[in-house]
Amino acid sequence: MGRPPLRPGEPAWPRVTDVRAREAAGWVPLPLHSFVLKVHSRCDLVCDYCYMYRSHDTSWRAQPRAMAPATVIRTAERIAEHLSAHGLTEAGVVLHGGEPLLMGDEALARTVRVLRTTVGPDVRLHLSLQTNGVRLTEERLDLCGELGLRIGVSTDGGRAAHDRHRRSADGRGSHDRVRTALHLLATERYRPLFGALLCTIDLRNDPVRTYEELLVHRPPAVDFLLPLGNWHTPPPGLDPTGRRTPYADWLGRVFERWYGAPVRETGVRLLEDLMALLLGATPQTEALGLAPVRYAVVETDGSLGQDDALRTAYDGATRTGLDVHRHSFDELLRHPGIAARQWGADGLSATCRTCRLHPVCGGGHYATRHRHDTGFANPSVYCADLAALIGRVRERLAHDVPGPTGGPGSPTEAV
Numbered sequence: 556m557g558r559p560p561l562r563p564g565e566p567a568w569p570r571v572t573d574v575r576a577r578e579a580a581g582w583v584p585l586p587l588h589s590f591v592l593k594v595h596s597r598c599d600l601v602c603d604y605c606y607m608y609r610s611h612d613t614s615w616r617a618q619p620r621a622m623a624p625a626t627v628i629r630t631a632e633r634i635a636e637h638l639s640a641h642g643l644t645e646a647g648v649v650l651h652g653g654e655p656l657l658m659g660d661e662a663l664a665r666t667v668r669v670l671r672t673t674v675g676p677d678v679r680l681h682l683s684l685q686t687n688g689v690r691l692t693e694e695r696l697d698l699c700g701e702l703g704l705r706i707g708v709s710t711d712g713g714r715a716a717h718d719r720h721r722r723s724a725d726g727r728g729s730h731d732r733v734r735t736a737l738h739l740l741a742t743e744r745y746r747p748l749f750g751a752l753l754c755t756i757d758l759r760n761d762p763v764r765t766y767e768e769l770l771v772h773r774p775p776a777v778d779f780l781l782p783l784g785n786w787h788t789p790p791p792g793l794d795p796t797g798r799r800t801p802y803a804d805w806l807g808r809v810f811e812r813w814y815g816a817p818v819r820e821t822g823v824r825l826l827e828d829l830m831a832l833l834l835g836a837t838p839q840t841e842a843l844g845l846a847p848v849r850y851a852v853v854e855t856d857g858s859l860g861q862d863d864a865l866r867t868a869y870d871g872a873t874r875t876g877l878d879v880h881r882h883s884f885d886e887l888l889r890h891p892g893i894a895a896r897q898w899g900a901d902g903l904s905a906t907c908r909t910c911r912l913h914p915v916c917g918g919g920h921y922a923t924r925h926r927h928d929t930g931f932a933n934p935s936v937y938c939a940d941l942a943a944l945i946g947r948v949r950e951r952l953a954h955d956v957p958g959p960t961g962g963p964g965s966p967t968e969a970v
């Protein structure tokens with residue numbers, strides 16, 4: 556299903572002429588500092604909520620299974636070129652998929668060595684791997700240690716929660732295999748490699764129990780992800796009227812359990828970012844707030860794509876028409892879909908711009924704003940839940956920390 560026509564004057568994102576006009580008026584794109592490399596485009600699980608294989612986008616079918624050595628080299632050269640042109644001495648690279656460990660150990664080692672050698676000794680490269688965990692053996696952890704890779708693992712909590720979605724093609728749940736891997740990763744030997752756990756929220760799971768099931772693995776950080784959805788394919792259980800806010804309630808209970816703990820047990824990035832924004836500090840990620848988006852995605856064939864999550868909007872939503880073989884990352888920065896996400900409040904819908912919460916909320920995840928008729932120029936489908944969560948956290952902070960009341964996180968009439 557291709558992108559349906561939008562109403563006149565309401566593009567999915569700005570036009571090339573809008574970008575040129577902004578540049579003429581003095582806008583300068585901020586350089587990229589993170590690069591997501593799709594080193595393998597297939598997976599050994601068939602999770603039912605996967606945005607790669609179970610959403611509107613089917614472009615993965617045309618992608619080579621693995622990134623060819625020549626594409627790895629070209630990508631590394633483009634990264635080095637970009638960092639050097641902008642005088643950056645630090646950057647992040649995430650090896651992603653599909654399932655990146657399907658690329659094999661030799662290709663993994665070669666890819667990391669090419670990246671490090673090409674950017675050179677003057678750049679501090681933070682390399683990480685985002686995996687489903689089923690292939691994370693002791694030998695692979697040793698290899699990741701040698702290569703200096705930090706590891707993020709996707710898991711949704713205990714067995715029932717995890718295996719409801721994260722299964723093999725034969726229907727077998729993956730929880731036992733992932734738990735074995737996480738048990739290893741939590742040991743003193745491998746713990747320095749442990750990045751974070753990624754947990755997709757399912758409202759059917761008790762929030763506190765889910766959080767505590769994740770805590771068992773002693774993760775340095777947990778990322779809770781709102782299930783991807785938009786105005787034409789709403790997330791499961793969302794109240795379209797906004798009268799009930801089940802996702803805010805769910806995350807609110809995690810917040811109380813996490814924030815109220817006598818000692819800090821782990822980081823919860825979404826909640827830490829929310830607190831940072833309410834207190835006027837800088838968030839760690841771009842999930843909330845108006846910080847410019849500064850990462851790029853490279854597909855296995857070298858195509859430069861937009862945020863993977865946009866696959867849930869329509870077929871081909873991540874395509875830019877650019878690739879590492881012919882285009883630089885500076886050219887990608889001027890693609891309207893990328894540029895608009897560096898424009899802060901100016902990149903938001905009219906509704907969000909008039910909402911008092913927008914400096915904290917940031918309009919919600921870009922993919923969750925999509926409607927067939929108006930593209931991405933909308934508030935997030937999670938608007939009511941985001942507003943309720945911000946209000947709840949703000950209220951707690953206002954009680955504990957004098958000062959944040961009356962700021963941008965104040966309850967708003969606009970939502």
Ligand code: SF4
Pocket residue numbers: 906907908910911912913916917918919934935937938939941942969970
């Ligand atoms: S709360 Fe809703 S209207 Fe306000 S910025 Fe967020 S998505 Fe936009």
